[in-house]
Amino acid sequence: MRPAVTGPDLRLEPSPQAGTAPAKVSLRNVARTYRSARGGKVSACTDVTFDVAPGEFVCLLGPSGCGKSTLLNIIAGLDRPDRGEVLIDGRPVSGPGPDRAVLFQEPALFPWxxxxxxxxxxxxxxxxxxxxxxxxxxxxxxxxxxxxxxxxxxxxxxxxxxxxxxxxxxxxxxPDVLLADEPFAALDAQTREILQRELQRVWVETGKTFVFVTHNVREAAFLADRVLLMSAPPGTLVEEQRITAPRPREFDDPLLAKVVSDVHRHLIKEVEKVVAREIGG
Amino acid sequence: MWRARSAAKQVWPRLAAVLALVAVWQLVYQTGFFDHVVLPSPLQVWGSLRANVADGSIPRAAEASLIRLLIGFAVSVAAGTLAGLAMVASQFIERSFGSLIIGLQSLPSIAWLPLAILWFGLNETAVLFVVVIGSFPSVTLATVNSLRQVPPLLERAGRTLGAKGWRLYRTVIFPAAVPGYVGGLQQGWAFAWRSLMAGELIASGALGLGQLMNASRENLDTPEVLAVMVVIVAIGMIVDLAVFGAFDRRIRTRRGLAVAG
Structure with a gap:
C-alpha cells in the first residue's frame, strides 16, 4: 500500500523539511506593487513567505494575476521585491545568476x-x-x-x-535551482503530457530544487512534492498541500485524482473571487 | 530546380514591366509628337550606352561616383551607429537629439547643398557632406529602433544565463538587433545614393555620373542623359537586391523569419 496523500494543510508555517535541513530558497514577507497603466497602484503579491528544501519540487498555483510569475521573477533576480527578501542558501538574491536557471513560457532560444x-x-x-x-x-x-x-x-x-x-x-x-514559469502552457495537450513525464524523469535523475509556476492543477499534482496555492490578487499563500505519492507517477494515479479535486476546489474559490470582482467592478 | 523556377518567377514580372515601358516609349517616339532631340528612341539610348561604356566614360564616372559613395556611406554608418548607440544608452541624449534627428530626416539632403558649397566650395567635400547628412539619420534611427525591438524575453534569458553588462550586449542584444539594423543600412544606402546624384549634378567639380549627365545636357545629347540615368537605376537596384537583399534573405532564412518578396 502506498502512503496516503495528506489532507489540506492550512498551517502556513515553514514546511517540516525546512526545519531539518537549511532551506535552499526562502521567501520572507515578499510583496511587490506595480504602477498600472492608468497611474494607480496594483498589488501583485503581498506578504508571501515560504521555504523550499534542497531537492524539493514545489508548484506555485493560483488564478491569473495572483503574482505567481512575479514571485518567480523575483526569485530569478529579474525583478526586485518592494518589501521582504529572497534568500538562496541563506544569502540574499541581488540579481540573476547561473545558480538559478529559468524556463520561460516561450523557449527563449537565441534564433541566430x-x-x-x-x-x-x-x-x-x-x-x-x-x-x-x-x-x-x-x-x-x-x-x-x-x-x-x-x-x-x-x-x-x-x-x-x-x-x-x-x-x-x-x-x-x-544550476542549484530551476525556476519554471508555465513552460508547457503554450504546447498542445499531448506534447505537454510527454514533456511533463520527461521533466519528472529528469528531476528524479538530477534531484534539482524546482520552483514551478502553473495554473494547471493536474500538472501541479503530477509533478510536485508540495503545491502552494495562491489567493486572488493581491496574491498570498492560502493553502499548502504535500503530495507523497511515489515516483514515477502516472496521470491516472487515483491518489493524484484526489489531490487534483481537493486543490481544484480551493483554486475555484479563488478564481470565483477574481471573476466576481471583474463583474462587480 | 525549385530554386531556378522561383528565380524565374522573381525575374519574369520585372522584365515584363521593363519591356512594356520600352514598348510604350517606342510607340510615343514613332508618333513623332515629341521632337526627336527631346525624346530619342530606345535604340538610340542603347547605342549611346554602348558607346559610352566602350570608350570608358561611363565606367570611369561610375567608379568615381561609387568610391565617393562608399566613403560617404562608411562615414554615415560609423556616425549614425555611434549616435544611435548613444541615444539608446542615454535617455537625455535621446530626448534632446532624437527629435532633432527625426527633423533632420524630413529635410531633403539637397537642401544642405547651398550651405555646403558656402562652407567647402564647389568640390568633393561639399558632395560628401550632403551624402553623409542625407544618410546618417536613417542609420541612427535604424540603430535605435532595432535595439528597441529586441524581444525582452531574449534579454531576460541572457541575463538568467549569467550574461551582463557589455557581454550581454555583445552576445545577445546586438545579434538580436541585426535584422532591423541591416534594414536600416539598406535605407541609408538608398538615401546616400540619391543624395550623391543630386550633389554631383549641382556641385559637379569632380568626375562622376552626375557630372557626366550634366555635360551631356550641355551638349544637348539626350540619348547620353538617358543612358546615364539607366546606369544610375541599374547600380541602385543591383546593390539593393544583390548586396542588401541577399544578406537580408540569408539572415531571415537562418532565423526562420518571413522572407519578403
Missing amino acids: MSVAANVDFALGLAGVPKTERRDRRMFWLGKVHLSRFADAQPHELSGGMRQRAALARALACE
Whole structure:
C-alpha cells in the first residue's frame, strides 16, 4: 500500500523539511506593487513567505494575476521585491545568476544560434572550459532526446522540441535551482503530457530544487512534492498541500485524482473571487 | 530546380514591366509628337550606352561616383551607429537629439547643398557632406529602433544565463538587433545614393555620373542623359537586391523569419 496523500494543510508555517535541513530558497514577507497603466497602484503579491528544501519540487498555483510569475521573477533576480527578501542558501538574491536557471513560457532560444550553440553559450557563461563543452552539451541534449537535432536552428524544431532544448540549456549549467514559469502552457495537450513525464524523469535523475509556476492543477499534482496555492490578487499563500505519492507517477494515479479535486476546489474559490470582482467592478 | 523556377518567377514580372515601358516609349517616339532631340528612341539610348561604356566614360564616372559613395556611406554608418548607440544608452541624449534627428530626416539632403558649397566650395567635400547628412539619420534611427525591438524575453534569458553588462550586449542584444539594423543600412544606402546624384549634378567639380549627365545636357545629347540615368537605376537596384537583399534573405532564412518578396 502506498502512503496516503495528506489532507489540506492550512498551517502556513515553514514546511517540516525546512526545519531539518537549511532551506535552499526562502521567501520572507515578499510583496511587490506595480504602477498600472492608468497611474494607480496594483498589488501583485503581498506578504508571501515560504521555504523550499534542497531537492524539493514545489508548484506555485493560483488564478491569473495572483503574482505567481512575479514571485518567480523575483526569485530569478529579474525583478526586485518592494518589501521582504529572497534568500538562496541563506544569502540574499541581488540579481540573476547561473545558480538559478529559468524556463520561460516561450523557449527563449537565441534564433541566430543552432541548438548546440545555444547550449554551448550557456556553458561558456557558466565558465565551463571549451574542451568540456561538447561532452556536456551532448549529454544534456541526449537526456531530452535531441541529440540528432544539435545542429538544427531553433525555428526548424517543433514547439515541444524547442522547449526541450531550453530545458537542456537550463540543465547543462547544473544550476542549484530551476525556476519554471508555465513552460508547457503554450504546447498542445499531448506534447505537454510527454514533456511533463520527461521533466519528472529528469528531476528524479538530477534531484534539482524546482520552483514551478502553473495554473494547471493536474500538472501541479503530477509533478510536485508540495503545491502552494495562491489567493486572488493581491496574491498570498492560502493553502499548502504535500503530495507523497511515489515516483514515477502516472496521470491516472487515483491518489493524484484526489489531490487534483481537493486543490481544484480551493483554486475555484479563488478564481470565483477574481471573476466576481471583474463583474462587480 | 525549385530554386531556378522561383528565380524565374522573381525575374519574369520585372522584365515584363521593363519591356512594356520600352514598348510604350517606342510607340510615343514613332508618333513623332515629341521632337526627336527631346525624346530619342530606345535604340538610340542603347547605342549611346554602348558607346559610352566602350570608350570608358561611363565606367570611369561610375567608379568615381561609387568610391565617393562608399566613403560617404562608411562615414554615415560609423556616425549614425555611434549616435544611435548613444541615444539608446542615454535617455537625455535621446530626448534632446532624437527629435532633432527625426527633423533632420524630413529635410531633403539637397537642401544642405547651398550651405555646403558656402562652407567647402564647389568640390568633393561639399558632395560628401550632403551624402553623409542625407544618410546618417536613417542609420541612427535604424540603430535605435532595432535595439528597441529586441524581444525582452531574449534579454531576460541572457541575463538568467549569467550574461551582463557589455557581454550581454555583445552576445545577445546586438545579434538580436541585426535584422532591423541591416534594414536600416539598406535605407541609408538608398538615401546616400540619391543624395550623391543630386550633389554631383549641382556641385559637379569632380568626375562622376552626375557630372557626366550634366555635360551631356550641355551638349544637348539626350540619348547620353538617358543612358546615364539607366546606369544610375541599374547600380541602385543591383546593390539593393544583390548586396542588401541577399544578406537580408540569408539572415531571415537562418532565423526562420518571413522572407519578403
